[in-house]
Amino acid sequence: MRPLYRSASLLRALRVVMPCLALAVLLAGCGRKSTVQSIDLWIVDWNVDTRDLLNNTILPDFEKKHGVKVRVQYLDWGHLDEKLTISFAGGVQPDVFQVGAEYVGSMAYRGQAMMLDEFMKDWPQHKDFIPAAWDTVCTGGHVYGVPYLSAPRVLVYRKDLMQSAGLPVPPRTWDEWVTSGLKLRKLNARGNVVRTGINLSSGANWSTFITFLWQNGGELLTPDERRAAFNSQEGVEALTFLCDLYNKHKVCPREGIPSAAANVPLFAGGQTAQEIINQFAIKNVIKYAKEFTVDDVGVAPAPYSKRPVVTVWTDWLAISSGTKKKELAWELVKHLTRPDNLIKYNETQYFLPPLRSARNSDYVRNTPFMTEYFDLMDKYGMSLPPIPEWFEIRAGLRNAVDQAVYGAKTPKQSLDDYAKQVDELIAQRERTL
Missing domain, CATH: 3.40.190.10 (Periplasmic binding protein-like II)
Structure with a gap:
């Protein structure tokens, strides 16, 4: 597995952290097993309102429906690449994680993001995404994620x-x-x-x-x-x-x-x-x-x-290629990007929900110039190359x-x-x- 960035400092960090990761996994296996299944989620675009929305409404709804616990970490962009590199190297990567507009090429090439083609046939919502946003999660004719916000x-x-x-x-x-x-x-x-x-x-x-x-x-x-x-x-x-x-x-x-x-x-x-x-x-x-x-x-x-x-800059949700909870991870992605949840999430941060149907939402219609931004993105949008x-x-x-x-x-x-x-x-x- 290639690191996202080839740096001596990151390699030194890996040599220090890897033994700790191995010990943590060993100790976790020795403890009492929980009867509740869990799934790990990393979010990078967030503020206090976003965190409250996810913690108090969106994630509890998912947990209640599926009888699981979502273990969410709120990260910042300055540490995302290092944490992803270390977690994938140690085999302890999150099940679902958020990345930015420029990531799909490297994620697909390194085999870190799961190919989601098999889920598209039974998920008609994918046709509702604005083309420039959807292009952000595709490369080589395959789908590797779901758009979560656009700018x-x-x-x-x-x-x-x-x-x-x-x-x-x-x-x-x-x-x-x-x-x-x-x-x-x-x-x-x-x-x-x-x-x-x-x-x-x-x-x-x-x-x-x-x-x-x-x-x-x-x-x-x-x-x-x-x-x-x-x-x-x-x-x-x-x-x-x-x-x-x-x-x-x-x-x-x-x-x-x-x-x-x-x-x-x-x-x-x-x-x-x-x-x-x-x-x-x-x-x-x-x-x-x-x-x-x-x-x-x-x-x-x-x-x-x-x-x-x-x-158009679109951040998106990926499922780890190494997850052992593929079906549950996909259910979580669908839940997070369900139109009502997607709109609420974007509203907490003043982003554009990249669904065409979201244009008629109260948030887009009542926020100054959001409709104009939305229409220009839909008509003229282009995304960065997925290489x-x-x-x-x-x-x-x-x-x-x-x-x-x-x-x-x-x-x-x-x-x-x-x-x-x-x-x-x-x-x-x-x-x-």
């Missing part, structure tokens, strides 16, 4: 500022976006940017590039997913446009601008007029904004070159994009150089098959 990224903009600048409608094309960004940018007396026309986070440049790539008709990989394709003409144009937003048009400083108040995001703080961001932008406006209200906000598809694209090397590719892509943005290489040189590395990375995996 699509669309253009959020200040309607009031656009109207004041003589812009009656949100930008639809890249050229219109540049024009609006320049008009909405605000400088102080020293010429420093105090309000960006467009907010572009330097830490998320790789995801911004992917969105631009798709908008321009390009793809990350070839159709057989065996070679890089992001260095195509479409890719070079996309990265050039991203670099120009920073360096030529200067709609946003490359290093960004500091928040005016602690923990207040730039859009809610009035320091940017436009941003490609998920639904939390609306939540933050309601919570933090002082100079404007949610009525001054609009959402739209992100401006594009050739096709509109909404990048085993995705985490390594993502890290390298961040560096390649930054090299172009900061002028160390041209966009073409940066993408061509990194494409060779990606080709070799994929070839290494194929040589081991």
